[in-house]
Every structure is written in structure tokens, then in C-alpha cells.
Amino acid sequence: MGNIREIAKLAGVSVSTVSRVLNNHPYVKEEKRKAVWEAVEKLNYTKNINAVHLAKGKTSIIGVVLPYVNHPYFSTIVEGISMEALQCGYHLLLFQTSYEANKEIEALEMLKMKQVDGIIICSRTIHWEWIEAYKDYGPIVLCENVKGKDMLSVYINHYQAFKLGMNYLIEKGHRKIGYCIGRTTGTNSKAREDAYYEALKQINESPRPEWIFDHCLYIEDGKRVVTSLLTMKERPTALLVSSDQVAAGIVTFAQHKGMKIPEELAILSFDNHPISEALHITTIELPLSLMGKRAFRMIYNHLESGEMTKKTEELSVHLVERLTV
């Protein structure tokens, strides 16, 4: 294998010239260029990329922080980031946190240590001040509404999305509305909660804590929700469900239990993941892959152009009417 100096020696040129050849810089005579490539072949040489990273002070890697890789919500974001990153010659380092604070901080530390040039935080549990403390070390994009805080962000307006959903349900005559959510903390969850309470207030309904289902992430959780509903004397007539996966679980298990949807229980969910189409679930489409792409772009602009235009970008949603409302 060897290093650049051995190549230089073998090709009879200086290391600078080898570097120029390797990086396609101009001003190298064709014969020397050829000699260098031949030496590279002969020694089966490849750059040690860690030396490159050290010398350049950057890695062309960006960190992606998320709680669970195998949840479609997040894997779709990652897919978007990945596609865009590839085109720009960047790579992705994955930080699966399970919402553990120390793992999120570890990702931020990696930025400080120059392991990554930037970070995209798809979802977080640590307080945002923690994150702010790291912003001098490189661009950090949050996938949530940062509301005037001086942070980069690309986000889906979950408040608007939930409001849209609530209004749609209300229009359809529902007043007893519950909702299912992944967790109750977090900016996005708070936005949804706000929208929910506000919409209820507008129709003069008081919220029922038992109609709010936390920890709803996967299909299985939908089953849990239905089981719980079945024990209630008074049930909501409609549920806003923050994930198509959960909605799929609810719809299938409810039907299995003989519950009519949407007659007895209307379901309006979010994502517009293929599963919702298959099950004819009315859903509000979230541009997750796009959000990933835009988040990457924002990091990229920061890194390449030094500064950039937008610091925050909001993505809008739209409702896909199907058969569960």
C-alpha cells in the first residue's frame, strides 16, 4: 500500500506533485501525471482518508440523529437525506439514540471532534440549549419548528397539520375526538397537542385525558389503543393518529373486533405511507423524504457557501381523503 511519499519516490516527483495528480489539479505535465498513476497502480496505493480529513479539517460526513432507524417515519427521512447526500459526495453517520440523552450528546460531541461536518437532528430529547452550545462547531439542523431561536431548521408544520385534521373531523360532525401520539414531549408533539386543545376549545369540548394515547409508534400500539377503547363506557367517535403505522394497527384490529370504521370510529392519521393507501386510511401526507433532502441541502449550503439564505424552512402538508373518516 504505502503512502504518498513512496509514490513520489517511485514516480520520481515530489509529494506535492503526487497530491496534485491525485486531486486532479492543473499544472502537471502529462508525463509526470502518467508516472504517478503508474506508481499508484504498482503499489496498489489508496489515500488514507483519515490523513485527508485531518489535513482538510473536514470529513464530508454528516451525522444523523434519530431515535429509531426502523420506524418508517425516520427511515423515510434518512432515505431523503441519504439520496441528497450521495449526490453531493457526502456520507452519513448514524446515531440511533432511542431518545437517550447521552447518545444525543455524543453525536454533538462528534461534531466538536470533527468526526462530522454537520448534524441533522430528526428528533431529540435533550433541551435545545444543549444543542445551541455546539452550534459554533458546525451546522446543526433541527427537524422541528425552532420558533425564532437562532438555529437552522426544516420542519413540517405539525400544528397546522393537526389543526387541519381536527377541522376535517369536526366538519364531518365529530365532537368526541381523541388522539394517539408517539410521545408527549418534544416540540412537534407539543405543537400537535396545542392544535388539539385549541380545536377542542373552538367547539366547546373539554378534553378527556383517557382519549389521549401516548407511546404510539408501531402497529402493535394500535392494538393496544383499540383494546383500551373497548373497555371504555364512553368512547371517542374519532381519533387523530400521529402515525400511519399506528392507524393501520387500529383499523385492522378494530375491524377484527367487529368495530365499524368509520361509522363507530373514524381514523385520521399522518404520513401517507403506502400502508395507509393499502388500508384506505384517510391521512395527512407529510413530506418526510423531502424534509430529509432539504435538511441536507441546508447543511450543505452552510458548509460550501459559508453562509446561506434561509435559516428555517417550513414544509406544508395536505390531506388525502380515503375511507376511514
Add this chain to the structure above:
Amino acid sequence: MGNIREIAKLAGVSVSTVSRVLNNHPYVKEEKRKAVWEAVEKLNYTKNINAVHLAKGKTSIIGVVLPYVNHPYFSTIVEGISMEALQCGYHLLLFQTSYEANKEIEALEMLKMKQVDGIIICSRTIHWEWIEAYKDYGPIVLCENVKGKDMLSVYINHYQAFKLGMNYLIEKGHRKIGYCIGRTTGTNSKAREDAYYEALKQINESPRPEWIFDHCLYIEDGKRVVTSLLTMKERPTALLVSSDQVAAGIVTFAQHKGMKIPEELAILSFDNHPISEALHITTIELPLSLMGKRAFRMIYNHLESGEMTKKTEELSVHLVERLTV
């Protein structure tokens, strides 16, 4: 920020001592240790990890090569790898290839360049000789049966799994059996194909090309399969479906079209992803997360212990009887 030399100067010690302190080596007087930490605080110092990587010749990063991050089959493997990697202090660099050869090769090049210490290839399109050419640069684990080739591998016995599925269908009285698969190339796909043809031969049925559906990966593809089935004068009575996602698409769309399952069409799929439980799909459980964990372990053993016991590991599957067969 500064570097280790500045810390040394500020703390009044040598760089070696600083390094010792930073890495918790013994033989440093408590007072110097303290002085170093104070200097670290004062300068808000953090190691430049690229220098560490260069000096150590390793990165504690392993590359994960897969075609699509947002397919449950792969994201579940990644989840397994990630969990295990975290515990061992390793990170994951993602290579989403879309089955493009150059992207797979790029991942291998990263091993040669020492960007990653090892690679896990979840699925590939390039010829295995290509991969073999890189094995001197670090451990490479394939998630497929390498059949005696001198490569590391952790795999699910897809031949056995398909055979199991076929036998189950045959036992249930089916003779006209088709199958759906992600792609026709690839070791795993070939293993399934072999099992399929062999099982057919055992019951003296000749294969019908039109009953074999390629490019079946996502829920939407199930819809395509059903649409295609509906145009046939003679249809299979059962389908072996290589992914729960596709099976979900088939089951839901077929039922939507008024087709009775399993009476008119039996569906036996693979994965035992939650979606199959929700839809009561009979499926053969594949230990994907476990495969990811084991693949990482194998890399890890190689890196830490130098050598290791097993070079190849087979994971077995089991059938989960539900309502679609």
C-alpha cells in the same frame, strides 16, 4: 479549542502526559492529571478525532451497505447492527446503494482508505470476486450464504425457509403455486428460486413463468401483483411472498377486489413484521435484527480478537401460522 500541545504548555507538562491523562493511562501524578484537566476545561479542548484515527489506524466505524434504508427488511437489520455497535463503542456509516454497483464499490474503497474498520453487506449486486479483492483491508461480512467461499457471513437460510413455505402450502393441498420476490438476482433470491423449483418438481408441477413476480418490495407492488393475477385465465391458488410488505399489499388489495383469502388465494410470506400480525398473514419469521447483531459481532470479534471462531453462521427460521393459508 487548541490542540494537545497547547494543553501541554498550559498545564506545564509534556504532550505524552496529556495524552496519558486524556486516555486514562496509569503512571501520572494526581496533580499533573488535575492540571491537565484544568487546561482542557480552560481551553474548551476536545480531541480532533481525525488525528486519533490517523494515529491509531482505525476509526471504530463500520460501514453498512444496503440498497434501501426505508425498507423494513433492511432497516430492521440496521437496527440490530446499530444496537450492538453502540454497546461496543462503534459507529455506523451508511451506504445506501439502490443496488448501484459503483456505490457498493465505493463502500469497499472506504474500507481500503481506512474510513471504516469493517463492512457489513446486507445485500449486493456486484460479483463476489469484487468483494474478495478487498478482504485484506478489513473484515467484510455478507448477509448471505457464501457456500464455502472464504468470506465471513451471517445469513438466514432462505433455501430452507422457502422450502418450509412450499411444503406447508403443499401440505395444505396447493399445487398451483407462484411466488413474489424482490429481485431475481442475488444469492438469497437464487436460493429461494432453487427451493421453489425443487419443491415444484417434487409434486410434478411445471413452473409457470407468469406466476413469478419480480420487483416486489413494497406494499404498492402487492397491488400490481393482484392486478396482474386478475387478468389471468388460470391463476395460482397460492403465493409465496418474499416480504410481508408485499403480502400486505396483496391481501388488502385482493380483498378489496373481492377475492377470498385464503380460499381463492393463499398467501404465505416472510419476515413476521408487525404488519403481518395486524393483517393475520401467515408468515415465516426471519430473525433480521438478530442477523444484524450477529453480523456486527463477527466484525467486532475480528477486529478486537484478531481472529475468531466462526467464519459463517446460519440462522434458522420458523413458521407463524395465521389466517392467510
Add this chain to the structure above:
DNA sequence: ATAATGTATGAAACGCATTTCAATGCAATA
């Protein structure tokens, strides 16, 4: 008392590519 260990610390070499600066050769413009 002497040899053998163990503790503590620093200088210097090592891993390796990039980049700046200076210098030289040549051609084109004034």
C-alpha cells in the same frame, strides 16, 4: 548493599495528505 521492579515523565518519531510559498522555465505582450 545490590540488583531488580515499579512509578513518572518527556523528547522524538510516526501516521499521511494538503497547501502555501518560492523558484524556475517559457511564451506572449509592450
Add this chain to the structure above:
DNA sequence: TATTGCATTGAAATGCGTTTCATACATTAT
């Protein structure tokens, strides 16, 4: 002919932590 400018090339500095080797002193074993 003198001058400006571009093409070429190499020496040396830079980025930064790890690790080996040598040194010096303090113990403990013989």
C-alpha cells in the same frame, strides 16, 4: 529587448494525537 504572466515543480510547514524509547527516581526483593 524588457516585462508581465502563466505553467511547472518541489521544499517545507501544517493539521494533531499516539506511542515508543530513554531517563530518573523510588521501592522492594535478594
